[in-house]
Amino acid sequence: VPEIGCLSIIVLGASGDLAKKKTFPALFHLYCQGFLPPNEIKYVSGSYDAAEGFQMLDKEISKHETSKNSLEGSSRRLFYLALPPSLILGGWTRIVVEKPFGRDLGSAEELSSQIGELFDEPQIYRIDHYLGKELVQNLLVLRFANRFFLPLWNRDNIDNVQIVFREDFGTEGRGGYFDEYGIIRDIIQNHLLQVLCLVAMEKPVSLKPERIRDEKVKVLQSVLPIKDEEVVLGQYEGYRDDPTVPDHSNTPTFATVILRIHNERWEGVPFILKAGKALNSRKAEIRVQFKDVPGDIFKCKKQGRNEFVIRLQPSEAMYMKLMVKQPGLEMSTVQSELDLSYRQRYQGVTIPEAYERLILDTIRGDQQHFVRRDELKAAWEIFTPLLHRIDNGEMKPIPYQAGSRGPAEADELLEKAGYVQTHGY
Ligand code: BG6
Numbered sequence: 001v002p003e004i005g006c007l008s009i010i011v012l013g014a015s016g017d018l019a020k021k022k023t024f025p026a027l028f029h030l031y032c033q034g035f036l037p038p039n040e041i042k043y044v045s046g047s048y049d050a051a052e053g054f055q056m057l058d059k060e061i062s063k064h065e066t067s068k069n070s071l072e073g074s075s076r077r078l079f080y081l082a083l084p085p086s087l088i089l090g091g092w093t094r095i096v097v098e099k100p101f102g103r104d105l106g107s108a109e110e111l112s113s114q115i116g117e118l119f120d121e122p123q124i125y126r127i128d129h130y131l132g133k134e135l136v137q138n139l140l141v142l143r144f145a146n147r148f149f150l151p152l153w154n155r156d157n158i159d160n161v162q163i164v165f166r167e168d169f170g171t172e173g174r175g176g177y178f179d180e181y182g183i184i185r186d187i188i189q190n191h192l193l194q195v196l197c198l199v200a201m202e203k204p205v206s207l208k209p210e211r212i213r214d215e216k217v218k219v220l221q222s223v224l225p226i227k228d229e230e231v232v233l234g235q236y237e238g239y240r241d242d243p244t245v246p247d248h249s250n251t252p253t254f255a256t257v258i259l260r261i262h263n264e265r266w267e268g269v270p271f272i273l274k275a276g277k278a279l280n281s282r283k284a285e286i287r288v289q290f291k292d293v294p295g296d297i298f299k300c301k302k303q304g305r306n307e308f309v310i311r312l313q314p315s316e317a318m319y320m321k322l323m324v325k326q327p328g329l330e331m332s333t334v335q336s337e338l339d340l341s342y343r344q345r346y347q348g349v350t351i352p353e354a355y356e357r358l359i360l361d362t363i364r365g366d367q368q369h370f371v372r373r374d375e376l377k378a379a380w381e382i383f384t385p386l387l388h389r390i391d392n393g394e395m396k397p398i399p400y401q402a403g404s405r406g407p408a409e410a411d412e413l414l415e416k417a418g419y420v421q422t423h424g425y
Protein backbone atom coordinates (compact mmCIF):
# COMPACT_ATOMS: atom_id res chain seq x y z
CA VAL A 1 0.00 0.00 0.00
CA PRO A 2 1.79 3.13 -1.15
CA GLU A 3 0.53 5.68 1.38
CA ILE A 4 2.33 6.07 4.69
CA GLY A 5 0.59 5.33 7.95
CA CYS A 6 -1.58 2.50 8.98
CA LEU A 7 -4.58 1.09 7.17
CA SER A 8 -7.33 -0.74 9.03
CA ILE A 9 -10.18 -2.37 7.18
CA ILE A 10 -13.06 -2.95 9.52
CA VAL A 11 -15.67 -5.35 8.28
CA LEU A 12 -18.84 -4.98 10.30
CA GLY A 13 -20.98 -8.01 9.98
CA ALA A 14 -17.99 -10.34 9.77
CA SER A 15 -19.91 -13.45 10.77
CA GLY A 16 -22.48 -13.02 8.04
CA ASP A 17 -22.96 -14.82 4.78
CA LEU A 18 -21.80 -12.00 2.54
CA ALA A 19 -18.58 -11.64 4.46
CA LYS A 20 -17.91 -15.34 4.21
CA LYS A 21 -18.75 -15.69 0.55
CA LYS A 22 -17.57 -12.40 -0.91
CA THR A 23 -15.86 -9.92 1.35
CA PHE A 24 -13.24 -12.12 2.92
CA PRO A 25 -12.37 -13.97 -0.28
CA ALA A 26 -11.95 -10.63 -2.05
CA LEU A 27 -9.76 -9.28 0.74
CA PHE A 28 -7.79 -12.49 0.71
CA HIS A 29 -7.13 -12.17 -3.02
CA LEU A 30 -5.95 -8.64 -2.57
CA TYR A 31 -3.71 -9.78 0.26
CA CYS A 32 -2.22 -12.50 -1.92
CA GLN A 33 -1.39 -9.92 -4.55
CA GLY A 34 0.38 -7.72 -2.02
CA PHE A 35 -2.23 -4.95 -1.82
CA LEU A 36 -2.89 -5.39 1.86
CA PRO A 37 -0.66 -5.39 4.93
CA PRO A 38 1.16 -8.69 5.41
CA ASN A 39 -0.30 -9.81 8.76
CA GLU A 40 -2.82 -9.46 11.35
CA ILE A 41 -6.33 -10.17 11.20
CA LYS A 42 -8.42 -9.77 14.28
CA TYR A 43 -11.93 -10.77 15.15
CA VAL A 44 -13.91 -8.80 17.68
CA SER A 45 -17.38 -9.98 18.52
CA GLY A 46 -20.24 -8.01 19.98
CA SER A 47 -23.85 -7.26 19.26
CA TYR A 48 -25.04 -4.34 17.13
CA ASP A 49 -27.08 -2.78 19.86
CA ALA A 50 -24.57 -2.90 22.70
CA ALA A 51 -21.76 -0.45 23.29
CA GLU A 52 -19.23 -2.95 24.66
CA GLY A 53 -18.45 -4.55 21.32
CA PHE A 54 -17.77 -1.17 19.71
CA GLN A 55 -15.58 -0.13 22.60
CA MET A 56 -13.53 -3.29 22.24
CA LEU A 57 -13.32 -2.71 18.52
CA ASP A 58 -12.09 0.82 19.07
CA LYS A 59 -9.44 -0.44 21.48
CA GLU A 60 -8.32 -3.07 19.05
CA ILE A 61 -7.99 -0.63 16.17
CA SER A 62 -6.12 1.90 18.31
CA LYS A 63 -3.77 -0.82 19.55
CA HIS A 64 -3.07 -1.85 16.01
CA GLU A 65 -2.46 1.72 14.92
CA THR A 66 -0.08 2.40 17.81
CA SER A 67 1.84 -0.79 17.22
CA LYS A 68 2.36 0.31 13.65
CA ASN A 69 3.76 3.61 14.91
CA SER A 70 1.53 5.37 12.53
CA LEU A 71 2.16 9.07 12.14
CA GLU A 72 -0.30 11.29 13.90
CA GLY A 73 -3.39 11.79 11.80
CA SER A 74 -2.22 9.41 9.11
CA SER A 75 -4.18 6.36 10.16
CA ARG A 76 -6.77 5.29 7.64
CA ARG A 77 -9.90 3.41 8.55
CA LEU A 78 -12.14 1.79 6.03
CA PHE A 79 -15.49 0.70 7.38
CA TYR A 80 -17.20 -1.95 5.35
CA LEU A 81 -20.79 -2.25 6.45
CA ALA A 82 -21.77 -5.78 5.57
CA LEU A 83 -24.90 -5.51 7.65
CA PRO A 84 -28.51 -6.40 7.03
CA PRO A 85 -30.34 -3.31 5.73
CA SER A 86 -32.69 -3.38 8.69
CA LEU A 87 -29.73 -2.46 10.86
CA ILE A 88 -28.68 0.46 8.71
CA LEU A 89 -32.02 1.75 7.47
CA GLY A 90 -33.98 0.92 10.56
CA GLY A 91 -32.40 3.64 12.65
CA TRP A 92 -30.94 7.03 11.97
CA THR A 93 -27.79 8.93 12.69
CA ARG A 94 -27.76 12.66 13.17
CA ILE A 95 -24.92 14.86 14.22
CA VAL A 96 -25.05 18.12 16.03
CA VAL A 97 -22.17 20.43 15.27
CA GLU A 98 -21.22 23.42 17.38
CA LYS A 99 -19.46 26.54 16.22
CA PRO A 100 -16.82 27.56 15.34
CA PHE A 101 -17.64 26.28 11.88
CA GLY A 102 -14.24 27.28 10.54
CA ARG A 103 -12.69 30.73 10.78
CA ASP A 104 -13.37 32.07 7.32
CA LEU A 105 -14.97 31.10 4.04
CA GLY A 106 -12.18 28.73 2.97
CA SER A 107 -11.85 26.82 6.22
CA ALA A 108 -15.62 26.61 6.68
CA GLU A 109 -16.12 25.18 3.21
CA GLU A 110 -13.38 22.65 3.83
CA LEU A 111 -15.02 21.60 7.07
CA SER A 112 -18.40 21.38 5.35
CA SER A 113 -16.97 19.17 2.61
CA GLN A 114 -15.35 16.88 5.12
CA ILE A 115 -18.50 16.52 7.17
CA GLY A 116 -20.46 16.21 3.93
CA GLU A 117 -18.47 13.14 2.98
CA LEU A 118 -19.64 11.40 6.11
CA PHE A 119 -23.17 12.72 6.49
CA ASP A 120 -25.92 14.05 4.29
CA GLU A 121 -27.22 17.55 4.92
CA PRO A 122 -30.49 16.31 6.53
CA GLN A 123 -28.37 14.53 9.14
CA ILE A 124 -26.33 17.61 10.04
CA TYR A 125 -27.58 19.99 12.71
CA ARG A 126 -25.38 23.10 12.90
CA ILE A 127 -26.33 24.79 16.12
CA ASP A 128 -26.72 28.51 16.53
CA HIS A 129 -28.34 28.75 19.92
CA TYR A 130 -29.82 32.18 19.19
CA LEU A 131 -32.26 30.36 16.92
CA GLY A 132 -33.55 28.58 20.00
CA LYS A 133 -34.44 31.75 21.88
CA GLU A 134 -38.14 32.40 22.41
CA LEU A 135 -38.24 35.85 20.89
CA VAL A 136 -36.08 34.88 17.96
CA GLN A 137 -38.50 32.06 17.18
CA ASN A 138 -41.31 34.54 17.56
CA LEU A 139 -40.01 36.71 14.72
CA LEU A 140 -41.68 34.74 11.96
CA VAL A 141 -45.05 34.86 13.70
CA LEU A 142 -44.73 38.50 14.47
CA ARG A 143 -43.87 39.45 10.94
CA PHE A 144 -46.12 37.19 8.95
CA ALA A 145 -49.16 36.72 11.18
CA ASN A 146 -49.82 40.39 11.90
CA ARG A 147 -51.51 42.75 9.54
CA PHE A 148 -50.01 45.67 11.49
CA PHE A 149 -46.53 44.95 10.31
CA LEU A 150 -47.05 43.78 6.75
CA PRO A 151 -47.33 47.18 5.06
CA LEU A 152 -44.78 48.90 7.29
CA TRP A 153 -41.90 46.46 7.13
CA ASN A 154 -39.87 48.05 4.33
CA ARG A 155 -37.65 50.90 3.21
CA ASP A 156 -40.59 53.28 2.81
CA ASN A 157 -41.27 53.27 6.54
CA ILE A 158 -38.24 51.92 8.35
CA ASP A 159 -35.23 54.18 8.74
CA ASN A 160 -32.74 51.82 10.32
CA VAL A 161 -32.52 48.51 12.17
CA GLN A 162 -30.18 47.75 15.03
CA ILE A 163 -29.38 44.28 16.31
CA VAL A 164 -27.44 44.59 19.51
CA PHE A 165 -25.66 42.18 21.82
CA ARG A 166 -23.95 43.43 24.95
CA GLU A 167 -22.34 41.60 27.81
CA ASP A 168 -21.22 43.12 31.07
CA PHE A 169 -18.37 40.67 31.54
CA GLY A 170 -15.16 40.10 29.62
CA THR A 171 -13.63 36.95 28.23
CA GLU A 172 -12.67 35.62 31.66
CA GLY A 173 -11.42 32.07 31.43
CA ARG A 174 -12.01 31.90 27.67
CA GLY A 175 -9.31 34.29 26.51
CA GLY A 176 -7.43 31.55 24.70
CA TYR A 177 -10.43 30.58 22.58
CA PHE A 178 -11.72 34.08 22.18
CA ASP A 179 -8.48 35.59 21.00
CA GLU A 180 -8.39 33.15 18.09
CA TYR A 181 -11.85 34.24 16.98
CA GLY A 182 -12.85 37.71 18.18
CA ILE A 183 -16.29 39.22 18.58
CA ILE A 184 -17.22 39.11 14.88
CA ARG A 185 -16.73 35.36 14.62
CA ASP A 186 -18.04 34.73 18.13
CA ILE A 187 -21.28 36.68 17.94
CA ILE A 188 -21.88 38.76 14.81
CA GLN A 189 -21.26 36.38 11.92
CA ASN A 190 -23.56 33.81 13.50
CA HIS A 191 -25.99 34.96 16.21
CA LEU A 192 -26.67 38.49 15.02
CA LEU A 193 -26.66 37.59 11.36
CA GLN A 194 -29.21 34.84 11.95
CA VAL A 195 -31.43 37.36 13.68
CA LEU A 196 -30.96 39.76 10.78
CA CYS A 197 -32.14 37.05 8.38
CA LEU A 198 -35.37 36.58 10.28
CA VAL A 199 -35.98 40.33 10.49
CA ALA A 200 -35.27 40.94 6.82
CA MET A 201 -36.36 37.81 4.94
CA GLU A 202 -39.34 37.56 2.64
CA LYS A 203 -42.30 35.41 3.60
CA PRO A 204 -41.48 31.75 2.99
CA VAL A 205 -43.93 29.83 0.80
CA SER A 206 -44.57 27.47 3.70
CA LEU A 207 -43.27 26.68 7.15
CA LYS A 208 -41.25 23.75 5.90
CA PRO A 209 -37.71 24.12 7.26
CA GLU A 210 -36.19 24.12 3.78
CA ARG A 211 -38.49 26.87 2.57
CA ILE A 212 -37.63 29.05 5.56
CA ARG A 213 -33.95 28.45 5.09
CA ASP A 214 -34.24 29.24 1.37
CA GLU A 215 -35.45 32.73 2.24
CA LYS A 216 -32.69 33.27 4.78
CA VAL A 217 -30.07 32.37 2.21
CA LYS A 218 -31.51 34.93 -0.20
CA VAL A 219 -31.14 37.71 2.36
CA LEU A 220 -27.54 36.77 3.03
CA GLN A 221 -26.77 36.67 -0.65
CA SER A 222 -28.20 40.19 -1.03
CA VAL A 223 -25.83 41.76 1.49
CA LEU A 224 -23.38 44.18 -0.12
CA PRO A 225 -19.65 44.14 0.69
CA ILE A 226 -18.93 45.81 4.03
CA LYS A 227 -17.27 49.23 3.80
CA ASP A 228 -14.34 49.99 6.12
CA GLU A 229 -15.89 53.31 7.09
CA GLU A 230 -18.99 51.47 8.30
CA VAL A 231 -17.06 49.43 10.84
CA VAL A 232 -15.89 50.38 14.34
CA LEU A 233 -13.79 47.89 16.27
CA GLY A 234 -12.94 48.05 19.95
CA GLN A 235 -10.92 46.17 22.55
CA TYR A 236 -11.52 46.67 26.23
CA GLU A 237 -8.66 47.79 28.41
CA GLY A 238 -7.42 44.91 30.49
CA TYR A 239 -8.29 42.26 27.86
CA ARG A 240 -4.60 41.58 27.26
CA ASP A 241 -3.93 41.08 30.97
CA ASP A 242 -5.38 37.60 30.58
CA PRO A 243 -2.31 35.31 30.50
CA THR A 244 -3.84 33.30 27.63
CA VAL A 245 -4.13 36.42 25.45
CA PRO A 246 -1.02 37.55 23.54
CA ASP A 247 0.39 40.92 24.66
CA HIS A 248 -0.10 42.50 21.25
CA SER A 249 -3.45 40.97 20.43
CA ASN A 250 -5.35 42.80 17.69
CA THR A 251 -8.57 40.89 18.41
CA PRO A 252 -11.73 42.99 18.70
CA THR A 253 -13.92 42.42 21.75
CA PHE A 254 -16.39 44.98 20.39
CA ALA A 255 -17.62 45.71 16.89
CA THR A 256 -20.27 47.75 15.17
CA VAL A 257 -20.77 46.85 11.53
CA ILE A 258 -23.34 48.19 9.11
CA LEU A 259 -24.78 45.76 6.60
CA ARG A 260 -26.72 46.89 3.56
CA ILE A 261 -29.19 44.62 1.87
CA HIS A 262 -29.46 45.19 -1.82
CA ASN A 263 -33.05 44.33 -2.62
CA GLU A 264 -36.39 45.96 -3.27
CA ARG A 265 -37.50 45.89 0.36
CA TRP A 266 -34.37 47.15 2.05
CA GLU A 267 -32.25 49.27 -0.23
CA GLY A 268 -30.97 52.27 1.74
CA VAL A 269 -31.86 50.89 5.18
CA PRO A 270 -28.78 50.31 7.34
CA PHE A 271 -28.79 47.15 9.43
CA ILE A 272 -26.50 47.98 12.30
CA LEU A 273 -25.01 44.96 14.03
CA LYS A 274 -23.35 45.73 17.31
CA ALA A 275 -21.75 43.36 19.82
CA GLY A 276 -19.40 43.84 22.71
CA LYS A 277 -17.89 42.21 25.76
CA ALA A 278 -17.19 44.00 29.03
CA LEU A 279 -19.77 46.73 28.45
CA ASN A 280 -22.05 48.48 30.92
CA SER A 281 -24.97 46.05 30.65
CA ARG A 282 -26.07 42.61 29.48
CA LYS A 283 -28.73 42.79 26.83
CA ALA A 284 -29.69 41.50 23.42
CA GLU A 285 -32.29 43.37 21.42
CA ILE A 286 -33.58 44.33 18.02
CA ARG A 287 -34.53 47.97 17.47
CA VAL A 288 -36.52 48.87 14.41
CA GLN A 289 -36.61 52.62 14.04
CA PHE A 290 -39.22 54.18 11.80
CA LYS A 291 -38.89 57.31 9.71
CA ASP A 292 -40.14 60.69 10.87
CA VAL A 293 -43.81 61.51 10.28
CA PRO A 294 -44.06 63.69 7.18
CA GLY A 295 -45.64 67.12 7.72
CA ASP A 296 -45.10 67.01 11.47
CA ILE A 297 -47.78 69.40 12.79
CA PHE A 298 -46.91 68.63 16.43
CA LYS A 299 -43.24 69.48 16.00
CA CYS A 300 -42.47 66.43 18.08
CA LYS A 301 -39.55 65.28 16.00
CA LYS A 302 -37.06 66.04 18.73
CA GLN A 303 -38.87 63.84 21.22
CA GLY A 304 -38.03 60.74 19.29
CA ARG A 305 -39.26 58.48 16.58
CA ASN A 306 -41.53 55.49 16.54
CA GLU A 307 -39.47 52.54 17.46
CA PHE A 308 -40.31 48.89 17.81
CA VAL A 309 -38.04 47.04 20.21
CA ILE A 310 -37.79 43.30 20.66
CA ARG A 311 -35.79 42.43 23.74
CA LEU A 312 -34.42 38.91 23.43
CA GLN A 313 -32.90 38.96 26.89
CA PRO A 314 -32.94 39.47 29.78
CA SER A 315 -36.69 39.70 30.50
CA GLU A 316 -38.18 38.97 27.11
CA ALA A 317 -40.34 41.82 25.90
CA MET A 318 -41.62 43.68 22.88
CA TYR A 319 -42.52 47.31 23.06
CA MET A 320 -43.44 50.11 20.73
CA LYS A 321 -42.32 53.60 21.41
CA LEU A 322 -44.98 55.97 20.19
CA MET A 323 -46.16 59.52 20.63
CA VAL A 324 -49.21 60.28 22.75
CA LYS A 325 -50.79 63.45 24.05
CA GLN A 326 -49.29 64.35 27.37
CA PRO A 327 -52.16 63.64 29.76
CA GLY A 328 -53.48 66.88 31.17
CA LEU A 329 -54.84 70.22 30.08
CA GLU A 330 -52.11 71.16 27.62
CA MET A 331 -52.02 69.93 24.04
CA SER A 332 -48.48 68.70 24.13
CA THR A 333 -46.92 65.42 23.07
CA VAL A 334 -44.82 62.90 24.91
CA GLN A 335 -43.23 59.61 23.97
CA SER A 336 -44.78 56.56 25.61
CA GLU A 337 -44.85 52.77 25.15
CA LEU A 338 -47.16 49.95 24.25
CA ASP A 339 -45.49 47.24 26.22
CA LEU A 340 -45.73 43.46 26.02
CA SER A 341 -43.52 42.16 28.75
CA TYR A 342 -43.49 38.37 28.80
CA ARG A 343 -42.99 38.05 32.51
CA GLN A 344 -46.17 39.97 33.14
CA ARG A 345 -48.27 38.70 30.27
CA TYR A 346 -47.28 35.03 30.53
CA GLN A 347 -47.01 34.61 34.24
CA GLY A 348 -46.33 31.05 35.24
CA VAL A 349 -45.14 30.05 31.76
CA THR A 350 -41.60 28.78 31.79
CA ILE A 351 -39.66 29.84 28.75
CA PRO A 352 -37.45 26.92 27.72
CA GLU A 353 -33.70 27.28 27.41
CA ALA A 354 -32.51 27.59 23.82
CA TYR A 355 -30.48 24.39 23.95
CA GLU A 356 -33.32 22.42 25.43
CA ARG A 357 -35.52 23.29 22.50
CA LEU A 358 -32.84 22.72 19.89
CA ILE A 359 -31.85 19.32 21.17
CA LEU A 360 -35.48 18.27 21.09
CA ASP A 361 -35.61 19.45 17.47
CA THR A 362 -32.69 17.20 16.62
CA ILE A 363 -34.54 14.21 18.06
CA ARG A 364 -37.69 15.16 16.20
CA GLY A 365 -35.79 15.78 13.00
CA ASP A 366 -36.77 19.42 12.58
CA GLN A 367 -33.99 21.47 10.97
CA GLN A 368 -35.81 24.79 10.84
CA HIS A 369 -33.73 26.32 13.60
CA PHE A 370 -30.39 25.05 12.36
CA VAL A 371 -27.98 26.53 9.87
CA ARG A 372 -27.86 24.97 6.44
CA ARG A 373 -24.59 24.62 4.58
CA ASP A 374 -25.38 27.29 1.98
CA GLU A 375 -26.47 29.69 4.72
CA LEU A 376 -23.18 29.19 6.49
CA LYS A 377 -21.27 29.79 3.29
CA ALA A 378 -23.17 32.99 2.54
CA ALA A 379 -22.60 34.19 6.11
CA TRP A 380 -18.86 33.67 5.81
CA GLU A 381 -18.82 35.37 2.42
CA ILE A 382 -20.10 38.54 4.05
CA PHE A 383 -17.50 38.72 6.79
CA THR A 384 -14.39 37.03 5.41
CA PRO A 385 -12.82 40.07 3.67
CA LEU A 386 -13.24 42.19 6.82
CA LEU A 387 -11.93 39.40 9.05
CA HIS A 388 -8.87 38.96 6.88
CA ARG A 389 -8.12 42.66 7.09
CA ILE A 390 -8.35 42.51 10.88
CA ASP A 391 -6.24 39.33 11.02
CA ASN A 392 -3.58 41.04 8.91
CA GLY A 393 -3.49 43.99 11.27
CA GLU A 394 -4.85 46.38 8.60
CA MET A 395 -7.69 47.40 10.92
CA LYS A 396 -7.16 48.05 14.60
CA PRO A 397 -9.56 48.01 17.50
CA ILE A 398 -10.01 51.21 19.51
CA PRO A 399 -9.39 50.76 23.25
CA TYR A 400 -12.42 51.26 25.51
CA GLN A 401 -12.92 51.16 29.20
CA ALA A 402 -14.33 47.95 30.63
CA GLY A 403 -17.84 48.65 31.91
CA SER A 404 -18.43 51.50 29.43
CA ARG A 405 -20.70 51.80 26.37
CA GLY A 406 -17.78 50.90 24.11
CA PRO A 407 -15.85 53.29 21.86
CA ALA A 408 -17.57 56.66 21.29
CA GLU A 409 -16.85 56.21 17.57
CA ALA A 410 -19.55 53.52 17.49
CA ASP A 411 -22.20 56.00 18.63
CA GLU A 412 -20.99 58.45 16.01
CA LEU A 413 -21.32 55.78 13.33
CA LEU A 414 -24.87 55.04 14.50
CA GLU A 415 -25.79 58.67 14.27
CA LYS A 416 -24.30 58.93 10.81
CA ALA A 417 -26.36 55.91 9.79
CA GLY A 418 -29.48 57.84 10.80
CA TYR A 419 -30.25 56.42 14.21
CA VAL A 420 -31.92 58.95 16.48
CA GLN A 421 -31.26 58.35 20.14
CA THR A 422 -34.36 58.51 22.30
CA HIS A 423 -34.33 58.57 26.01
CA GLY A 424 -36.27 56.91 28.72
CA TYR A 425 -37.27 53.35 28.10
C1 BG6 B 1 -21.78 32.20 22.68
C2 BG6 B 1 -20.51 32.99 22.63
O1 BG6 B 1 -22.07 31.66 21.41
O2 BG6 B 1 -22.84 33.05 23.08
C3 BG6 B 1 -20.23 33.63 23.97
O3 BG6 B 1 -19.44 32.12 22.29
C4 BG6 B 1 -21.42 34.41 24.46
O4 BG6 B 1 -19.10 34.48 23.88
C5 BG6 B 1 -22.69 33.59 24.36
O5 BG6 B 1 -21.18 34.78 25.80
C6 BG6 B 1 -23.91 34.43 24.66
O6 BG6 B 1 -25.04 33.62 24.74
P1 BG6 B 1 -26.33 34.14 25.52
O7 BG6 B 1 -27.35 33.11 25.25
O8 BG6 B 1 -25.94 34.24 26.97
O9 BG6 B 1 -26.64 35.47 24.94
